[in-house]
Amino acid sequence: MKSGLWLRMVRSSRFLLLTGISVTVLTLAFGFWSLRAQRQQVQHLARENLVAVLDGKMAAISSWIGERKSDGQQVRERPDLRLYLSDRENATLGSEIEDWMASMCRDYGYAALVLLDSNVNLLLESPAGASERYARLSHYADGALQERNVGISEIHRSLVDGTVHFSIMVPIGLANEEGKPAAGLMVMVVNPEDYLFPLVQTWPFKSATSEALLVRREDTSVLFLHDLRHKTGAALTLRFPLDDPDLPAAASFAGDYVNVREGLDYRDAPVLAATAPVPGTPWHMVVKSDKSEVYAGFNSISWKWGIQMVLLVGFVWLGGYSLWRFSQMDLLEEELERKHASEAAAQEAAMRLKLANKTTGLGVWEW
Numbered sequence: 001m002k003s004g005l006w007l008r009m010v011r012s013s014r015f016l017l018l019t020g021i022s023v024t025v026l027t028l029a030f031g032f033w034s035l036r037a038q039r040q041q042v043q044h045l046a047r048e049n050l051v052a053v054l055d056g057k058m059a060a061i062s063s064w065i066g067e068r069k070s071d072g073q074q075v076r077e078r079p080d081l082r083l084y085l086s087d088r089e090n091a092t093l094g095s096e097i098e099d100w101m102a103s104m105c106r107d108y109g110y111a112a113l114v115l116l117d118s119n120v121n122l123l124l125e126s127p128a129g130a131s132e133r134y135a136r137l138s139h140y141a142d143g144a145l146q147e148r149n150v151g152i153s154e155i156h157r158s159l160v161d162g163t164v165h166f167s168i169m170v171p172i173g174l175a176n177e178e179g180k181p182a183a184g185l186m187v188m189v190v191n192p193e194d195y196l197f198p199l200v201q202t203w204p205f206k207s208a209t210s211e212a213l214l215v216r217r218e219d220t221s222v223l224f225l226h227d228l229r230h231k232t233g234a235a236l237t238l239r240f241p242l243d244d245p246d247l248p249a250a251a252s253f254a255g256d257y258v259n260v261r262e263g264l265d266y267r268d269a270p271v272l273a274a275t276a277p278v279p280g281t282p283w284h285m286v287v288k289s290d291k292s293e294v295y296a297g298f299n300s301i302s303w304k305w306g307i308q309m310v311l312l313v314g315f316v317w318l319g320g321y322s323l324w325r326f327s328q329m330d331l332l333e334e335e336l337e338r339k340h341a342s343e344a345a346a347q348e349a350a351m352r353l354k355l356a357n358k359t360t361g362l363g364v365w366e367w
Helices: 005-012 013-076 079-087 090-110 138-147 195-199 248-254 294-362
Strands: 112-117 122-126 164-172 182-190 211-218 220-225 240-243 261-265 270-277 284-290
Touching: 005 138, 013 079, 013 090, 013 164, 013 182, 013 220, 013 261, 013 270, 079 090, 079 112, 079 122, 079 164, 079 182, 090 122, 090 294, 138 164, 138 182, 138 284, 195 240, 211 248, 220 248, 240 248, 248 261, 248 284
Parallel strands: none
Antiparallel strands: 112 122, 112 182, 164 182, 211 220, 211 284, 220 240, 261 270, 270 284
16 A cells, blocks of 8 residues: 655645646746747847948948048049139130049949039039039038038939939138138039949848838938838938937937837837948938847747647646546545455454354343
8 A cells, every 4th residue: 555755745735736836837937038038139139130231331331432532532632623713714624624524424433523613603514414403512512612621412302303312522722711612612423323222222131121221310300311111202201200219210310329229110110220320421320120020930939939838837737637636546545445444344353253152152132
């Protein structure tokens, strides 16, 4: 017959209940901790990938802008331009400069070159009609003539054909006195659709939702500078309040540093985003991925883990119930054995009494 401490513990309903609760709590706690650790690891990896993409794109943009500014610096040092600004009646020199401007557009990929005087009047242009097509150049020329270094304009849209462009602004023949404009300004027009926007919009690996985008601050708004993966026609039209606390593009203007955070993008979709200012430009870059994509693999694993945890807890309780049932059957068996033993003892006592009566001649008297 079974006995001992373990058997008594197994037979105790309270012990089995406490054991089941303890195992359940420990199992769920371990499962929650494991899933939380895995989620943090997934998020950390996603953050590293976003920052790597951000750094790579910003480095490429900065290098490309640096090359454009280097072109501008070489233009600034050309003696024939300074000579022409002091002798505008020299038609031969003007024709040679126009030929050079045409070669710059052809060989270096500029959309146009426009030479303006200190009063923002047109002197030379290539191709013909560029000054009309890019009429908004004068909006940036006044300020650029006061600068001492090669600068860059905002990305803006042509009032003639609606194309998007920006310009490298090259002051030529700087005045000796502070506050006086340069003798002239070479405006080197760049079409960002040729290189800049494709560089921004491509993603280095396969992704269903990830994208990079350029924005700039305009008054109290964040202005998107190009069409977006999930929204066409957004270039220089889509804007959001600068104080939107959930928009990563707005949060990028909080400081001149890389910022990685969760938020809502222009679709109100939850995203994980990395943002930073692009050095040497008035632009900020945002790289982002939908959280649904970032955590897709983790969510699939968590569901499987959840099912496994439920099954494990179910098996624990089923095992505990089986032990309790077996212990109850053992108790019933022992009870039956005791009952049978008691009945057998009673029968044996009766037989002995009967035998004693026979041998002694004693009987049972009734009164």
